[in-house]
Amino acid sequence: MEISFSPKCLNQLQKLKKVDIKLFTKIQKKLALFEQKSNHPSLRLHKLSGGQRETWSVSVDMSYRLLFYYKQDKNQMQVVFFSFGTHDQVYK
DSSP states (O other), rough: EEEEEOOOHHHHHHHHHHOOOHHHHHHHHHHHHHHHEEEEEEGEEEOGGGTTTTTTEEESSSSSSEEEEEEEETTEEEEEEEEEEHHHHTOO
């Protein structure tokens, strides 16, 4: 499984790194855990419903989420993270 980031998500994370290094470090740890074991309970991985049926969410902590979707790329499944923010920011 390959992990990539949309330009929007990369921009969000680069800005965050300058503003809140603790949260940025927490995200890095969660992404590493996701790569090792994507169904780990602390990630609270779940598929969204409604208009975002192809979107999945990973919890960074109780406030912040990373959103992604799966994309089949040739013979390999790709995970594309496209948004980061608080619960209210990403689910609006």
